[in-house]
Amino acid sequence: MEASKRVIVSRAALVHNFALCRRQANGAGIIALVKADAYGHGMLECARLFANLGAAGLAVADAVEGVALREAGLAVPIYVLAGLAPQTVPGIVAHNLTPLVSDGAMLERLAHEAQRQKRVCTVHLKVDVGMGRQGALPEDFPELTRKALSLPAIQIGGMMAHLPKADDRNSDHSERARDAFARVSAVARALVPYPLFCHLASSGALFYVADSRFDQVRPGIALYGCYPGGAAGKKSAGAPDLRPAMSWTADILLVRQVPAGHSIGYDCTWITKRPTKMAVLPLGYADGYLRRLSNRGQVLIAGRRAPVLGRVSMNLTVVDVTDIPGVDAGDEAVLLGRQGADEITADELAGWMETINYEALCLIGRLNRRVYQD
Ligand SMILES: *Cc1c(COP(=O)(O)O)cnc(C)c1O
Numbered sequence: 001m002e003a004s005k006r007v008i009v010s011r012a013a014l015v016h017n018f019a020l021c022r023r024q025a026n027g028a029g030i031i032a033l034v035k036a037d038a039y040g041h042g043m044l045e046c047a048r049l050f051a052n053l054g055a056a057g058l059a060v061a062d063a064v065e066g067v068a069l070r071e072a073g074l075a076v077p078i079y080v081l082a083g084l085a086p087q088t089v090p091g092i093v094a095h096n097l098t099p100l101v102s103d104g105a106m107l108e109r110l111a112h113e114a115q116r117q118k119r120v121c122t123v124h125l126k127v128d129v130g131m132g133r134q135g136a137l138p139e140d141f142p143e144l145t146r147k148a149l150s151l152p153a154i155q156i157g158g159m160m161a162h163l164p165k166a167d168d169r170n171s172d173h174s175e176r177a178r179d180a181f182a183r184v185s186a187v188a189r190a191l192v193p194y195p196l197f198c199h200l201a202s203s204g205a206l207f208y209v210a211d212s213r214f215d216q217v218r219p220g221i222a223l224y225g226c227y228p229g230g231a232a233g234k235k236s237a238g239a240p241d242l243r244p245a246m247s248w249t250a251d252i253l254l255v256r257q258v259p260a261g262h263s264i265g266y267d268c269t270w271i272t273k274r275p276t277k278m279a280v281l282p283l284g285y286a287d288g289y290l291r292r293l294s295n296r297g298q299v300l301i302a303g304r305r306a307p308v309l310g311r312v313s314m315n316l317t318v319v320d321v322t323d324i325p326g327v328d329a330g331d332e333a334v335l336l337g338r339q340g341a342d343e344i345t346a347d348e349l350a351g352w353m354e355t356i357n358y359e360a361l362c363l364i365g366r367l368n369r370r371v372y373q374d
Helices: 011-025 035-039 043-052 063-071 086-094 104-116 138-149 173-191 203-208 231-235 346-352 357-367
Strands: 005-010 029-033 057-062 078-083 098-101 121-126 154-160 197-199 246-251 254-258 276-281 298-301 304-309 317-320 332-339 342-344 370-373
Touching: 005 011, 005 357, 011 029, 011 043, 011 203, 011 370, 029 035, 029 043, 035 043, 035 057, 035 357, 043 057, 043 063, 057 063, 063 078, 063 086, 078 086, 086 104, 098 104, 104 121, 104 138, 104 154, 121 138, 138 154, 138 173, 154 173, 173 197, 173 203, 203 231, 231 346, 246 357, 276 304, 298 317, 298 342, 332 346, 346 357
Parallel strands: 005 370, 029 057, 057 078, 078 098, 098 121, 121 154, 154 197
Antiparallel strands: 005 246, 246 332, 254 276, 276 317, 298 304, 298 332, 304 317, 332 342
């Protein structure tokens, strides 16, 4: 059955954004981030598309996601960024996933398991140049590198760090962190008798931090068509013209007229100030149209803005279409994306939700039925 609401993912936009990132990468390989179900866009679909476009690798947060990619037949290097729990070690080795490792104890565990499986485990070593979550401190990095070199079942594929303020152009934090990373990578390259892939740049660094590309780059949000700094990032000079890949539409269930002074929704938080034509939409906070959007969000109907009236319910939302002529049940409402000359961007929607575009995309994409368009 066709659903009354859908998240639409544009393959053409993904292709466009990949090409822009590739141009921006200036020869560095692209590790395409497909964690969190590809930021809500669908991990398998996006991984296949980026691999076909020539991604040098894919990156996921958790080993379980990496196994799913292998089982779907993806053969490119798969980096496991975060979720390196002890119980994932056998699967990581068996599926030839590339974990990011911060400590010697984990290297030993991986080496032990690789020996047991008569395999070699390729790792990338992680250095902490300011994110402060994982990674070895720069001064401890030579020791971590020597540890890895001492384990015959471990191959060091490369080393990396992650920047905490890559989209903040009013700070020189990223430039200093980049220089620290360059120093550590030079030390690592001197210690390791074979070539290493060094990588630092997420989308923010790819756009805004000079000389941050090294051998590979790791764009995420940019592949999906949003700027890491939100709407402000878009305005910045030199930012390429990304194309949002996700839109979200629903069919109007019902249009009805109510008099002035009529209450709408739970808790009666909206009392109509005039005779009001309202449209009822078939979605609510269970679909990721957060309750915070009550009396605040807007949707596009017939290319015009219709404000949310009253509380967003679990499965229903009411909008005001008094000023939009000719609206009928079955007409399309756009919650995210373009309709006519207007557009509700992920940044605008996220602003109403009091969050950032990343969180809005992850939430909406994962909660809704996705449809792919070329
Ligand atoms: C998520 C992530 C990225 C991508 O960040 P974007 O801001 O989405 O480009 C890059 N590297 C690491 C380690 C990450 O966790």
